[in-house]
Amino acid sequence: MKKIGILTSGGDAPGMNAAIRAAVRCGIDRGMEVYGIQRGYEGLLDGDIKLMEWHSVGDILQRGGTILRTARSERFMEDKWVEHAAKMLNTFGIEGLIVVGGDGSFRGGIELSKKGVPVMGVPGTIDNDLAYTDYTIGFDTAVNTILGLITNIRDTSSSHQRTTIIEVMGRRCGDLALYSGLGGGADVILVPEVESDINEVCVRVLQGQSSGKAHSLIVKAEGFKVDTAELAKILEEMTGREARAVVPGYIQRGGGPSQADRTLATLTAAKAVELLYDDSDSKAIGVSNGKIIAMDLEESLNVKAEFKRDLYDIANLLGKGK
Ligand code: F6P
Numbered sequence: 001m002k003k004i005g006i007l008t009s010g011g012d013a014p015g016m017n018a019a020i021r022a023a024v025r026c027g028i029d030r031g032m033e034v035y036g037i038q039r040g041y042e043g044l045l046d047g048d049i050k051l052m053e054w055h056s057v058g059d060i061l062q063r064g065g066t067i068l069r070t071a072r073s074e075r076f077m078e079d080k081w082v083e084h085a086a087k088m089l090n091t092f093g094i095e096g097l098i099v100v101g102g103d104g105s106f107r108g109g110i111e112l113s114k115k116g117v118p119v120m121g122v123p124g125t126i127d128n129d130l131a132y133t134d135y136t137i138g139f140d141t142a143v144n145t146i147l148g149l150i151t152n153i154r155d156t157s158s159s160h161q162r163t164t165i166i167e168v169m170g171r172r173c174g175d176l177a178l179y180s181g182l183g184g185g186a187d188v189i190l191v192p193e194v195e196s197d198i199n200e201v202c203v204r205v206l207q208g209q210s211s212g213k214a215h216s217l218i219v220k221a222e223g224f225k226v227d228t229a230e231l232a233k234i235l236e237e238m239t240g241r242e243a244r245a246v247v248p249g250y251i252q253r254g255g256g257p258s259q260a261d262r263t264l265a266t267l268t269a270a271k272a273v274e275l276l277y278d279d280s281d282s283k284a285i286g287v288s289n290g291k292i293i294a295m296d297l298e299e300s301l302n303v304k305a306e307f308k309r310d311l312y313d314i315a316n317l318l319g320k321g322k
Pocket of ligand 1: 011072102125126127169170171222253
């Protein structure tokens with residue numbers, strides 16, 4: 001394969017630029033032409049496509065976001081637009097595509113591959129909600145961003161002897177809450193994967209108080225069933241201690257990528273180029289036990305997520321007030 005395209009799609013993630021840089025330079029090194037597609041599938045449909053040079057991806061490795069911009073595409077839900085996208089790639093002579101994004105982006109890639117375009121999925125989302133890979137690009141950086149916020153919140157929360165609830169991103173997958181809660185020493189971690197009784201949460205906060213804890217910290221995934229502001233009100237009423245809700249929102253999606261994300265992005269994008277060069281059919285590329293893996297793109301979305309209950313249990317144990 002001689003001509004390939006790359007696009008970034010869905011929620012942006014730190015490390016996407018590292019993936020773009022690796023794809024462009026590994027492709028050029030193999031004598032391929034690599035086309036950058038702006039704004040995800042929307043840009044593909046609009047023909048917003050241009051040939052990338054070695055220097056086009058200079059000085060981006062360390063930057064969050066994506067120089068190719070991203071978008072969510074309603075149009076791509078319709079077959080006629082998927083057909084149009086395949087024709088657009090053909091018009092440019094582009095024979096294969098690298099899609100850097102999450103599960104929605106992979107689903108678009110599957111539809112495109114059914115039109116005869118080989119698509120390589122590179123897992124780019126802070127949520128870590130693609131079960132076929134141990135980690136997604138952006139997750140490590142986002143957890144470290146949240147840990148920095150927790151450090152700041154701890155200061156003010158203990159000065160005011162408050163209960164603080166920090167709501168982090170992650171609609172169906174609670175990994176951002178789980179890992180930042182464990183690393184941040186949360187008293188309570190609330191994730192969509194575990195049923196938690198609000199009364200038990202109140203008891204844990206009261207236990208913390210009576211064991212002399214200056215404050216309580218709860219890390220909650222946005223996908224956990226209870227509204228964060230509502231939970232703060234309940235806690236305040238039940239414990240008699242001031243409670244505050246903090247929602248960092250899109251701050252979690254930005255910032256320079258960590259070493260881990262730069263490496264993961266580089267290696268998965270390089271693999272995507274190699275597979276396209278070798279005329280492979282569509283694959284999802286990821287990491288498993290430290291090794292870069294590639295599996296059928298469609299199958300990758302059927303892999304069942306396994307909640308890391310061991311991490312959850314140890315975090316719960318260590319967060320208890322004695
Ligand atoms: O999928 C990544 C993500 O950041 C989710 O964690 C979050 O719920 C969602 O994107 C927000 O989507 P948008 O950027 O379209 O508001």
